[in-house]
Amino acid sequence: MSARASGRNDKAVTPNDSNGDDVAVGPGSSVTRGVWARVLKGAVEDAVRAYEAMGAGQRERVLEEALVVPADTRTRLVEVLRQARDFAGAARLLESDGDDRGAAPLYEQAGAPLLAAEAWLRVGEQARAAAAFERAGSLEQALSLYQALGARESLAHLLGRMHRPMEAAQVFRVLGNSHAELEMLRAVPVDDGQRPEAVLRMCELLDAEGATWRALVLLADGIKHASGAGLLLLQAEQARLLQQLGLASAPEGSVAAEKAQPVVDGYGYLKAIPIFDGLSLEDMRDLYRLARPVLVPAGTTVLEKGAKGMGLVVLLEGMVSVSTGPGRDARQLNMLGPGAFLGEISLILDGPVSAHVRAHTVVRALRVTRTDFQYFLETHEAAALRIYRLFTQSLAERVRDLSS
Numbered sequence: 136m137s138a139r140a141s142g143r144n145d146k147a148v149t150p151n152d153s154n155g156d157d158v159a160v161g162p163g164s165s166v167t168r169g170v171w172a173r174v175l176k177g178a179v180e181d182a183v184r185a186y187e188a189m190g191a192g193q194r195e196r197v198l199e200e201a202l203v204v205p206a207d208t209r210t211r212l213v214e215v216l217r218q219a220r221d222f223a224g225a226a227r228l229l230e231s232d233g234d235d236r237g238a239a240p241l242y243e244q245a246g247a248p249l250l251a252a253e254a255w256l257r258v259g260e261q262a263r264a265a266a267a268f269e270r271a272g273s274l275e276q277a278l279s280l281y282q283a284l285g286a287r288e289s290l291a292h293l294l295g296r297m298h299r300p301m302e303a304a305q306v307f308r309v310l311g312n313s314h315a316e317l318e319m320l321r322a323v324p325v326d327d328g329q330r331p332e333a334v335l336r337m338c339e340l341l342d343a344e345g346a347t348w349r350a351l352v353l354l355a356d357g358i359k360h361a362s363g364a365g366l367l368l369l370q371a372e373q374a375r376l377l378q379q380l381g382l383a384s385a386p387e388g389s390v391a392a393e394k395a396q397p398v399v400d401g402y403g404y405l406k407a408i409p410i411f412d413g414l415s416l417e418d419m420r421d422l423y424r425l426a427r428p429v430l431v432p433a434g435t436t437v438l439e440k441g442a443k444g445m446g447l448v449v450l451l452e453g454m455v456s457v458s459t460g461p462g463r464d465a466r467q468l469n470m471l472g473p474g475a476f477l478g479e480i481s482l483i484l485d486g487p488v489s490a491h492v493r494a495h496t497v498v499r500a501l502r503v504t505r506t507d508f509q510y511f512l513e514t515h516e517a518a519a520l521r522i523y524r525l526f527t528q529s530l531a532e533r534v535r536d537l538s539s
Contacts, residue, residue: 182215214431301329318424319411331365401501404474410525418518426501431494440491444481446504458491482508
């Protein structure tokens with residue numbers, strides 16, 4: 136209930152008896168006297184226990200009665216509600232006093248992102264409002280705010296979640312994120328009128344990466360489903376790539392596919408990481424799109440012992456050396472190659488790196504930053520629950536192994 140619409144009268148609340156244990160707060164307030172008496176006395180811990188012992192209807196009565204008490208009493212009650220972890224109730228009282236900035240984070244703690252978004256919007260925090268709208272599933276409202284803010288990366292990821300892959304790909308192209316752009320282009324349906332355009336751009340990206348054979352496989356499939364002007368464009372691109380490879384005609388599909396196989400994009404490696412076990416196909420593709428390809432020269436430090444963890448690294452090609460530290464007297468612990476992963480704990484726990492990792496050869500890898508992963512968790516609730524459950528199980532097993 137908003138005080139702006141309730142016509143609240145800040146009349147005083149006074150004890151009902153001589154020792155101040157009972158308080159009269161409007162009609163029918165006998166069930167809430169215990170809480171109000173303790174609030175007025177400043178006995179916060181006692182008030183918290185009394186409030187926690189109430190039923191839902193009684194707690195709602197307290198919130199209604201709070202609208203007619205003096206402001207300083209309401210402030211004390213807000214602290215009681217915080218400690219009782221009734222974050223939504225505390226937010227309602229702050230909102231009724233016009234303190235939307237204080238109410239918004241409490242609504243978020245209460246798991247009410249839509250109310251949080253509206254509060255953030257009222258105080259001009261558009262970026263926070265957009266993120267909260269996205270978490271609440273109000274994607275169109277989030278989209279409008281991201282567009283107004285010029286927050287292109289958030290905009291691109293949201294367009295992907297809204298199944299508007301071609302628009303998302305165009306934004307990722309402006310951002311120079313070819314990995315995410317390629318992922319979005321792959322998501323354009325075969326029967327979409329823009330599919331030939333998407334295939335041509337994918338071929339351009341693959342060819343630039345040296346994966347021309349993969350581009351030819353993609354073209355062969357695209358030609359099967361294309362017609363009209365789109366078909367002519369794909370055939371022209373196929374002829375160009377064949378000429379580039381010194382071939383007179385397109386090889387049979389099996390031959391082209393065989394030559395395209397050695398390129399590893401990392402999706403399978405990412406999916407195999409235990410804490411991602413059980414994620415849906417759509418969630419896994421969204422997570423993979425957040426990953427950034429990295430190329431690490433031989434001899435370069437990948438993870439520095441004692442430094443703040445920066446996220447997950449999945450090795451695609453090359454070898455890394457894991458040791459106890461960077462010095463010459465450091466002891467080598469392991470050598471890791473394609474498919475190995477490092478730093479997954481830092482995705483969830485903000486702590487220092489426990490080992491020193493150096494590129495033994497040139498390394499090609501995928502990196503998922505802590506910031507990007509937190510965005511993923513906030514916008515994929517079912518996936519977040521699954522990940523935290525598996526992470527907790529993994530952590531418990533490690534502790535048990537160390538104890539034994």
